Amino acid sequence: MDQNQKKQAVARAALAYVETDTVIGVGTGSTVNFFIDALADIKHKITAAVSSSEASTERLKKLGIDVLSLNEVDSLSVYVDGADEVTEHKHMIKGGGAALTQEKIVAAVAKRFICIVDDSKRVPVLGKFPLPIEVIPMARSYVARELVKLGGDPVYRQGVITDNGNVILDVHNLDILAPRDLEQTLNNIPGVVSNGIFALRGADVVLTASESGVATFD
Numbered sequence: 001m002d003q004n005q006k007k008q009a010v011a012r013a014a015l016a017y018v019e020t021d022t023v024i025g026v027g028t029g030s031t032v033n034f035f036i037d038a039l040a041d042i043k044h045k046i047t048a049a050v051s052s053s054e055a056s057t058e059r060l061k062k063l064g065i066d067v068l069s070l071n072e073v074d075s076l077s078v079y080v081d082g083a084d085e086v087t088e089h090k091h092m093i094k095g096g097g098a099a100l101t102q103e104k105i106v107a108a109v110a111k112r113f114i115c116i117v118d119d120s121k122r123v124p125v126l127g128k129f130p131l132p133i134e135v136i137p138m139a140r141s142y143v144a145r146e147l148v149k150l151g152g153d154p155v156y157r158q159g160v161i162t163d164n165g166n167v168i169l170d171v172h173n174l175d176i177l178a179p180r181d182l183e184q185t186l187n188n189i190p191g192v193v194s195n196g197i198f199a200l201r202g203a204d205v206v207l208t209a210s211e212s213g214v215a216t217f218d
């Protein structure tokens with residue numbers, strides 16, 4: 001099974017968490033793209049979707065799935081999204097596709113977060129994947145200096161502007177042994193819009209595809 005087949009298998013497994021007649025939250029990325037494609041087969045089952053990026057909104061709409069703005073809904077039954085890294089504590093790094101801020105907001109509204117990954121994303125400790133941080137453009141250099149003080153090695157993601165009009169710093173070499181503390185510390189730096197640690201609100205269920213099938217961890 002190649003990586004795309006694993007992504008497709010785990011995306012299809014997530015359909016079991018889609019509740020009838022509810023609005024669901026949809027993440028961003030290559031794994032979620034397989035989920036959106038699979039969702040099209042059962043689109044009559046849901047009321048609509050709330051999306052975490054322009055890319056996912058476009059894909060959902062193309063497949064005839066209604067997309068609502070988050071301000072139009074009070075609750076989401078479930079949020080389905082991929083991750084760049086996930087631990088056994090269901091803490092994640094996200095934002096490889098620069099969609100972290102809207103992903104974090106949509107996930108916060110959802111009753112359950114279903115994380116869908118292939119086995120290459122499972123890690124014992126977060127941090128090998130450079131940690132994405134969305135930053136207000138005029139604060140970029142200041143935030144970078146603060147990140148160096150925290151022991152990180154920030155790299156400006158050239159040519160990328162987020163859906164919110166901001167920039168991304170990818171932080172290498174951070175020791176993420178206490179993800180909830182670091183998530184909070186990073187949130188407190190003026191100019192940081194959000195950071196890619198999802199630990200204060202981690203996943204509720206992690207579905208992992210490997211050669212032997214899809215494993216559920218909840």
Ligand SMILES: O=C[C@H](O)[C@H](O)[C@H](O)COP(=O)(O)O
Pocket residue numbers: 027028029030031032081082083084093094095096097098099100103
């Ligand atoms: O900003 C992007 C998101 O956090 C993605 O969910 C994450 O990067 C995983 O993407 P993929 O499924 O393409 O590996």
